[in-house]
Amino acid sequence: MRKMQNLSKNQQIIFDLIDKSPEPLKAYSILFNVQKRGIKAPLQVYRALDKLVEIGKIHKIESRNAFIACQNSSCQISKATAFSICESCEKVTEINNSNLSKYLTGFKDKNGMKYNKYNLEFFGLCKKCISKKS
Amino acid sequence: MRKMQNLSKNQQIIFDLIDKSPEPLKAYSILFNVQKRGIKAPLQVYRALDKLVEIGKIHKIESRNAFIACQNSSCQISKATAFSICESCEKVTEINNSNLSKYLTGFKDKNGMKYNKYNLEFFGLCKKCISKKS
């Protein structure tokens, strides 16, 4: 049984903000939003983000430099992440597909590397944006 | 038959530099290296990089903000990229595995999104770095 991670004050403030956001948040947008709660400097935000990523409560969407709360119970999956990104409305969803994660976790390339982590980002158009175009 | 893309002067200079580099290059490192060849401003570098990415001659390693020349004949594959990244020595290799690319190109999630592109980054330890640790 894994010990429950209690978040520190800044970590909790920033996690709450990200967790209730319908879209990925950028670091300076987070900073702007938490200034009223006493977090004044970029470094305070980045330190909390680093920790939250490390413990799997949030993920960084690398292609967008933005952060999203984990949708998948946050335990082990932070080392095996997949996202779908709509290039029109920028909606981002964490993909939770065991077939996909099994395939990628088990993937071995001929180069002899030992993988312990992956991050996959799919790009395309979401349902809404497809129908808007018709 | 796709028309041969002739690169412009700046594009060629920057592509040559990236292509002969054994490791991914960052934009400002590129800038520093091409200043003797007349490219003086960040924007000149970023414009060339954007174009080279667009036509598939190079790829951006999103987790590293760095650029690598395409190893896979550069035609169609720029919409289906996969890389292996050693977290110890930072060696990056483009993965060319048709099983993997078929699996991911054909991947359909239950969310109804239409994907036209993906980028996958695997992290781990390369052979050399594994043996160094023993």
Next chain:
DNA sequence: TTACAAAATGTTATATTATAACAATTTAAC
């Protein structure tokens, strides 16, 4: 319950990555 170490915080400054805005020049197509 104190003493120690680890983690988190606060703060200022600075480094790194990337784009806006506008003018001029080169290239390619008709």
Next chain:
DNA sequence: GTTAAATTGTTATAATATAACATTTTGTAA
């Protein structure tokens, strides 16, 4: 040759992220 598109040149600035150092809080164990 004329025109449109692409590329280049240039200055300034926006956006993202870390260095360095001092202090405080928290957890652990003697």
